[in-house]
Amino acid sequence: MSDLSGLVENISFPIIGDDRGNLIAIEQMKDVPFDIKRIYYLYGTVENMRRGYHAHYHLSQVLIPVSGHCTVMTHDESGKRTHVLNKPSEGLFIKNLVWREMYEFSDDCVLVVLASELYDEDDYIRDYSEFLKILESNNAEEV
Numbered sequence: 001m002s003d004l005s006g007l008v009e010n011i012s013f014p015i016i017g018d019d020r021g022n023l024i025a026i027e028q029m030k031d032v033p034f035d036i037k038r039i040y041y042l043y044g045t046v047e048n049m050r051r052g053y054h055a056h057y058h059l060s061q062v063l064i065p066v067s068g069h070c071t072v073m074t075h076d077e078s079g080k081r082t083h084v085l086n087k088p089s090e091g092l093f094i095k096n097l098v099w100r101e102m103y104e105f106s107d108d109c110v111l112v113v114l115a116s117e118l119y120d121e122d123d124y125i126r127d128y129s130e131f132l133k134i135l136e137s138n139n140a141e142e143v
């Protein structure tokens with residue numbers, strides 16, 4: 001696993017390829033830095049629809065565009081960043097307390113998400129101003 005000390009990091013998965021095609025295997029705590037408790041995927045997304053608009057108190061995730069492409073905006077203590085996800089062999093690790101918005105989905109986009117926790121609506125921070133307050137108080141604690 002590459003260095004995942006940041007809150008948002010790219011992860012490259014080894015491609016096992018031969019003349020029959022490619023295969024990618026992902027194991028918990030080996031290829032992703034957590035135990036995988038849940039998998040879900042987005043498909044049939046609409047290109048000009050933006051979704052996400054939340055952070056999590058505890059959950060970490062890895063987003064993998066197994067088909068097509070999409071763009072993800074993340075906002076954490078180091079600011080806002082834009083990530084184009086367009087390779088099935090590369091995932092985007094997003095730790096807890098990172099705001100994310102997903103958009104510019106291609107018609108064929110299938111975005112698989114590996115999650116460190118079961119679904120829990122109470123773990124969501126859906127109010128951006130609440131998220132900014134948490135970010136500010138974390139930054140103040142670190143000074």
Ligand code: TYD
Nearest residue numbers: 038040042050051052053054102118119120
């Ligand atoms: P949401 O997390 O808001 O989607 P996105 O972040 O992609 O915009 O989830 C959309 C709906 O699906 C919401 O009603 C919660 C539900 N949901 C589950 O029931 N289980 C899950 O594991 C997830 C991720 C969402």
